[in-house]
Amino acid sequence: MDRIIAAAILLALLASCTQKKNVVELQNQMKGKMKATAKLMNTGEKKFPLDSISAPRIRYVQILDDGNNNKSLTFLNTYANAIYVYDYNTLGLKKIVKFSKKDKEGINVPLGYYIKNFDSIYIYNKTNNELALINDSGRVVSRISLINKQSFHDLSWIYRYPQYYPSTTAPVVGAGQQLIFPGQYMLSLPDSIAGRFRFEAHVDLNNDSVRFFRQYPPALYGNNIFWENEGLFTNVYSDVAPDNKMIYSFPVSHDVFVADNDKEGYTSIYGGSNEAGAITSFEKKMPSEELQLRVCKTDLYAAIRYDRYRKVYYRFLRKAMPEATYTSAFKDKPLSVVMFDEHFKYMGETIIGTCDNFNWENAFVTEEGLNIEYIDKKDLSESHLYLKIFKPANL
Numbered sequence: 033m034d035r036i037i038a039a040a041i042l043l044a045l046l047a048s049c050t051q052k053k054n055v056v057e058l059q060n061q062m063k064g065k066m067k068a069t070a071k072l073m074n075t076g077e078k079k080f081p082l083d084s085i086s087a088p089r090i091r092y093v094q095i096l097d098d099g100n101n102n103k104s105l106t107f108l109n110t111y112a113n114a115i116y117v118y119d120y121n122t123l124g125l126k127k128i129v130k131f132s133k134k135d136k137e138g139i140n141v142p143l144g145y146y147i148k149n150f151d152s153i154y155i156y157n158k159t160n161n162e163l164a165l166i167n168d169s170g171r172v173v174s175r176i177s178l179i180n181k182q183s184f185h186d187l188s189w190i191y192r193y194p195q196y197y198p199s200t201t202a203p204v205v206g207a208g209q210q211l212i213f214p215g216q217y218m219l220s221l222p223d224s225i226a227g228r229f230r231f232e233a234h235v236d237l238n239n240d241s242v243r244f245f246r247q248y249p250p251a252l253y254g255n256n257i258f259w260e261n262e263g264l265f266t267n268v269y270s271d272v273a274p275d276n277k278m279i280y281s282f283p284v285s286h287d288v289f290v291a292d293n294d295k296e297g298y299t300s301i302y303g304g305s306n307e308a309g310a311i312t313s314f315e316k317k318m319p320s321e322e323l324q325l326r327v328c329k330t331d332l333y334a335a336i337r338y339d340r341y342r343k344v345y346y347r348f349l350r351k352a353m354p355e356a357t358y359t360s361a362f363k364d365k366p367l368s369v370v371m372f373d374e375h376f377k378y379m380g381e382t383i384i385g386t387c388d389n390f391n392w393e394n395a396f397v398t399e400e401g402l403n404i405e406y407i408d409k410k411d412l413s414e415s416h417l418y419l420k421i422f423k424p425a426n427l
Contacts, residue, residue, distance in 0.1 A: 054256040058311045060286045066306040068380030069427055072346075072369050075401055076421040080105065080123050085112050087414045088407060089391045092144045093200045095120065095398060103398065107417070110142055115153070120398065129153065131170040139164050139172065144198025146206055148237075154211060156198055160184045163204075163211070163235065176240045178213075178233050190218070193244070194231045199393040201269050201335035201348075205278075207293055211235040212278065214268045217248070219261040220314075226254025231268055234294070245296060252285055258314045259284065260323055269335045274374070281336035281347055284311045288336060288347065288376070301376045305331065305349050305368065321358055328356035328365065339397045343374040344424055346402055348392050351383070363388040369402070371424055379424060390420075 082088070086109050096104040096117075103120035113133040117126045129150065132138030141158035148154070151168040154176075161184055163176040178196070179189040194215025198204060205212040213233045221229065230244035248254065248266070259265035265283055273279040273290060280289045286304030291297065308331035318326065334348040351366040365387050371379040384390065384404070391405040401423040408418045 053258040053313070053315050055315050056257055056313045058252070058284060058286065058313075060304050060308050060310065062286075062302060062304060062306065062378075063308065064306060066378040068306070068378070070371060070379040070424045071427060072371065072380075072382035072384065072402070072422045073425040074384075074420055075423045077406070078120075078123060078403070078419045078421065080118050080417040080419075081125070082415055082417055083125075085109065086116065086417075087111075088405065088411070088417055090394050090405060090417060091199050092203070093394055093396060094145065094147055094203065095396055096147060097398075101399075106147060108142060108145060113139065113142060115145060115147070129166075129168075129170060131155065131166050131172070137172055139166075143196070144204055146204040146211055148206060154204065154235075156196060156204065156213070158196075161189070161193070161196070163213075174240065176235060176242065178242060180242075191225055192229070194233065197263075200396055201271075201337070201393050202267070203270075205270075205272055207272070207276075209237045211237065212293065214246070214270045214280075216263065216266045216268050218263045218266065220257075220259045221248055221253045221266065223254055223256060226250065245294070246280075246291065247296070249282070249285070249289060249298060249300070252282060258316070260314055260318060262323070264327065264332075267334075271336055271338045273338055274340070279336055279338065279345070281333055283332045283334065284313075285333065286311075288345075303336075303345070303347055303370070303372060303376055304333075305351075305370050305381055306378065307331075307351070307368075307381070308333075308349060309352060324362065325356060325358055325360070327362055328353050328360045335392060335395055337395055337397050337402060339402065341397070341399050342424065344379070345372040345374075345376065346370070346395075346397075347372070348395070349381070350387055361388075367392055369422070380427070384420075384422070 090107045092108040094106050105118045105120045115129040139157045142155050144156040146154045153166050154163045157164050161179045165173045179193045182189045195218050196215040215231050232246040234243045269281040287300040288303035289298040331352045332350045337346045347370045349368040366383050367387050368381050368383045370381040394405040401421040403419045406418045406420045
């Protein structure tokens with residue numbers, strides 16, 4: 033149920049998408065024209081010991097920093113229904129915040145959270161599509177509906193409100209007295225709703241009211257442009273940028289999009305790879321094996337992270353495999369990190385491994401550098417959360 037709630041109405045939507053598709057080819061106008069001045073270097077690593085009910089490939093991490101070099105790494109353990117809190121510097125476990133799951137007062141399907149403080153933790157509950165506020169005892173204090181208190185099982189809400197699959201690179205963000213929570217539309221965005229659908233919830237913590245912002249860029253979505261109904265092409269990756277702004281990376285665009293926190297509209301900025309090719313929309317729905325091959329042969333962008341310590345943007349790219357066959361796997365795509373300075377001047381890009389080597393959705397920035405979870409295939413006991421740390425280095 034977790035990621036395919038929309039599957040129940042797939043046939044209905046497909047029926048509404050039978051009109052002739054407008055196939056677009058999103059060219060990379062700067063391919064091969066940019067000169068690299070830096071590369072990404074692996075400068076360190078951290079291994080956090082995990083208990084017997086925790087495992088790598090952690091989906092959601094929030095770093096807490098008091099400004100005095102006291103940093104905590106927190107992550108969500110959905111199996112234990114708990115948030116684990118580690119000392120980022122010493123790697124030691126500091127505390128575990130547990131919350132109820134099974135009873136009606138609990139959080140049935142926790143997928144992400146925002147820690148304002150340990151007496152005010154907002155946890156996203158997939159069941160009912162809500163944010164649940166818990167206190168330091170793990171008790172639910174209040175709930176905030178993200179679908180205007182509609183029934184979760186009345187699937188008509190998906191035409192109006194986003195679905196959320198939070199990760200470290202698609203997080204709940206705190207901005208003053210509000211939470212900013214980007215979601216997505218799971219299928220190919222139909223023209224009938226493209227003009228009114230907003231994928232980002234803004235929650236006012238003063239009164240728990242919810243407003244929705246951020247239309248998908250019309251040059252990429254809507255307008256009879258069809259992307260396969262897998263959610264892969266409509267993912268939204270975001271981060272906080274300087275000057276009270278947010279920055280967004282969409283998988284199919286060589287541009288990135290910058291927006292003011294509480295205003296509609298974007299400024300698009302070129303933020304592409306020097307090596308990525310054209311990204312082409314679909315003419316029709318494909319069989320699964322054809323889709324797999326198409327995805328393997330296509331460059332697809334992913335997370336974007338802003339490094340305020342070095343004033344650098346990092347944008348992830350799942351690179352195309354031109355020689356892919358029907359037996360090729362999406363996880364084998366090379367994973368590259370493209371770097372830009374604070375003005376989005378191209379700095380360079382580096383292949384760091386494959387999408388199987390790194391859990392790139394678990395990536396965040398600290399003073400030490402860009403932290404990315406590394407999957408150690410030799411750690412058969414899955415006893416550690418393994419982070420590799422990267423920094424830009426001049427060529």
